[in-house]
Amino acid sequence: MSLSVDVFVREPDGRLRILDVPEGRDDSAGFESWRTAVWGSDAVRAAGARFLPVLAGDDLEIEVEDVAEFLREVALLRDRLDAIAESTRGPREFGEHRRGLVRRLRNLEVAALHARVIEGGVIVW
Numbered sequence: 272m273s274l275s276v277d278v279f280v281r282e283p284d285g286r287l288r289i290l291d292v293p294e295g296r297d298d299s300a301g302f303e304s305w306r307t308a309v310w311g312s313d314a315v316r317a318a319g320a321r322f323l324p325v326l327a328g329d330d331l332e333i334e335v336e337d338v339a340e341f342l343r344e345v346a347l348l349r350d351r352l353d354a355i356a357e358s359t360r361g362p363r364e365f366g367e368h369r370r371g372l373v374r375r376l377r378n379l380e381v382a383a384l385h386a387r388v389i390e391g392g393v394i395v396w
Contacts, residue, residue: 301375348376
């Protein structure tokens with residue numbers, strides 16, 4: 272299995288309505304093992320992340336009022352990309368793992384930017 276990142280809107284009754292992923296957009300947020308191995312890792316936590324480490328124990332829902340802060344977290348992790356890639360790569364080759372992180376961070380960012388435009392939220396599950 273793998274983690275997905277999607278955009279949602281909150282219905283009047285409080286339920287989430289997950290929007291379809293637009294054609295050509297990648298919704299991968301990493302492998303299921305990334306919940307703890309990457310997003311919940313000491314390196315990500317030490318960087319100051321507060322949203323993505325939630326994935327170590329649960330799915331992550333980012334409400335509309337927190338999307339801007341989530342975008343800042345993605346940028347923060349991108350700024351520390353090499354250190355995070357090195358400490359979370361496991362048996363993977365550094366360059367391959369780094370490219371995977373770049374791709375997943377971009378997917379998270381694109382979803383959050385879309386959510387911000389439509390005044391929706393982001394779910395990673």
